[in-house]
Amino acid sequence: MKKIIRNGTLVSDSAVYSADILIDGEKIVSIGKNLPVEDAQVIDAEGKYVIPGAVDVHTHMDLDVGIARAVDDFYDGTVAAACGGTTSIVDHMAFGPAGVPLHYQFDVYKNLAGDKAVIDYGFHGVAQHVDSSVLEELESMSAEGVPSVKAYMTYGFKLNDADILQILIKMKEINGITAFHCENHDVVEFLKKKYVSEGKTAPIYHAKSRPNLAEAEAVERVLKLAHMAGDAPVYIVHLSCKESLEAVRDARRRGQKNILVETCPQYLILTEECYTREDGLKYIMSPPLRTREDCEALWEGLSDGTIQVVATDHCPFNFGLEKQRGKDDFTACPNGAPGVEERLMLMYSEGVVKGRISLSQLVRTCCTNPARIYGLSPEKGVILPGADGDIVLLDPLASSELTHSAMHGAGDYTAYEGMKLQGDISLVMQRGNVIVKNHEFLGKKGDGRFIHRKPYREKVI
Numbered sequence: 001m002k003k004i005i006r007n008g009t010l011v012s013d014s015a016v017y018s019a020d021i022l023i024d025g026e027k028i029v030s031i032g033k034n035l036p037v038e039d040a041q042v043i044d045a046e047g048k049y050v051i052p053g054a055v056d057v058h059t060h061m062d063l064d065v066g067i068a069r070a071v072d073d074f075y076d077g078t079v080a081a082a083c084g085g086t087t088s089i090v091d092h093m094a095f096g097p098a099g100v101p102l103h104y105q106f107d108v109y110k111n112l113a114g115d116k117a118v119i120d121y122g123f124h125g126v127a128q129h130v131d132s133s134v135l136e137e138l139e140s141m142s143a144e145g146v147p148s149v150k151a152y153m154t155y156g157f158k159l160n161d162a163d164i165l166q167i168l169i170k171m172k173e174i175n176g177i178t179a180f181h182c183e184n185h186d187v188v189e190f191l192k193k194k195y196v197s198e199g200k201t202a203p204i205y206h207a208k209s210r211p212n213l214a215e216a217e218a219v220e221r222v223l224k225l226a227h228m229a230g231d232a233p234v235y236i237v238h239l240s241c242k243e244s245l246e247a248v249r250d251a252r253r254r255g256q257k258n259i260l261v262e263t264c265p266q267y268l269i270l271t272e273e274c275y276t277r278e279d280g281l282k283y284i285m286s287p288p289l290r291t292r293e294d295c296e297a298l299w300e301g302l303s304d305g306t307i308q309v310v311a312t313d314h315c316p317f318n319f320g321l322e323k324q325r326g327k328d329d330f331t332a333c334p335n336g337a338p339g340v341e342e343r344l345m346l347m348y349s350e351g352v353v354k355g356r357i358s359l360s361q362l363v364r365t366c367c368t369n370p371a372r373i374y375g376l377s378p379e380k381g382v383i384l385p386g387a388d389g390d391i392v393l394l395d396p397l398a399s400s401e402l403t404h405s406a407m408h409g410a411g412d413y414t415a416y417e418g419m420k421l422q423g424d425i426s427l428v429m430q431r432g433n434v435i436v437k438n439h440e441f442l443g444k445k446g447d448g449r450f451i452h453r454k455p456y457r458e459k460v461i
Helices: 078-085 102-114 132-143 161-173 185-196 204-208 212-228 242-253 265-269 274-275 290-302 321-326 343-352 359-373
Strands: 002-006 010-011 016-018 020-024 027-032 042-046 047-052 054-059 086-092 120-126 148-152 177-181 232-235 259-263 391-400 420-430 432-436
Touching: 010 212, 010 359, 047 054, 047 359, 054 078, 054 265, 054 343, 054 359, 078 086, 078 420, 078 432, 086 420, 102 120, 102 132, 132 161, 148 161, 148 242, 161 212, 177 212, 185 204, 185 212, 212 232, 212 242, 242 259, 242 290, 259 290, 265 290, 265 343, 343 359, 343 391, 343 420
Parallel strands: 002 042, 010 047, 054 086, 086 120, 120 148, 148 177, 177 232, 232 259
Antiparallel strands: 002 020, 010 016, 020 027, 047 391, 391 420, 420 432
């Protein structure tokens, strides 16, 4: 059935303008003024911003971390995403058993998502070790729609510098992109043991054991390794502090190309003071929350283009159960927090309304850039003829409040409880179908489709 969205204000990554949108079936077919409405269902967007469905390229649905499992599976988590205006995700797969090939977790995750996801989804590969077979497998994974892989510089399956360099060389060869969790493992492990031995086990010591420079050193190191690999594409996930931001700026000033950077709302809005609260365990995530000075530096980095993407690192564990593992020792608490439903409205209210970023920058960092970087374009992240009919109507005059009772995921808290927001999402469409209206989910379990993503292209943003 044809649908026409009329009277709205369209927002792209570069412009804000008045126009109508004609959707035929799943695709946008025309954009313009006074489009014919014959045989079309009319959706009135008077007074609303019309933006592309948001794209979250950093989620952890159904993540098994050994000591706990994320409480959002691919149904609960994608319903929450949809209700927050996100119509596509690219999920970071969990580690599998030691020594498994890359396809092992790919097969696991296809089964986890296939009959549950309500929005379209893709996956990032995860590198647990490096040998000749893994390097060859990177190419076959890309051919199967997974042209990205994540490497961890900490945790149990951390990669050393030689492993990282080999992956970067191979990924550049096949036009792939490598995402990095950047923290200096040895420094973090030393500080964790030190604080625990001193009886300093409260949540605040989670932050103190992972200082800014432990992240910044790893960011600087991986950028140099990428440069050694011929400026191989490198994507820094959840960058959280001003020193890391400066490391990125320094590398770009030296002329290094293909550096892509992501941050998350929690690092823009929340601070390490949350760890001193009675419910401080809710905020144990890695990297940890930082200072207000770091928050402001990251907003500046978004505004000036140093940071290209805002994702979530959505990874919820219940405060009343899984998080309580850390009540006597922060090192026993599973790392992660929810955020996939809150992202878009947080960025509008805290970013656009407060003058930190523009409307087009909101679309650029939450929709268009993540789609272009990770090969979801031109179907996702834009409102253009030929793109999927993924649309969000945002009412700038409405107000809302973030409360757990209003959330749609399986977790038992939101990290932003009680925060007042300007603006609200009134309607969400995926591939031409209305899946959310006035906060009510109207979609169907299993309607999400696997996104066969395309290889990375230089100068995509």
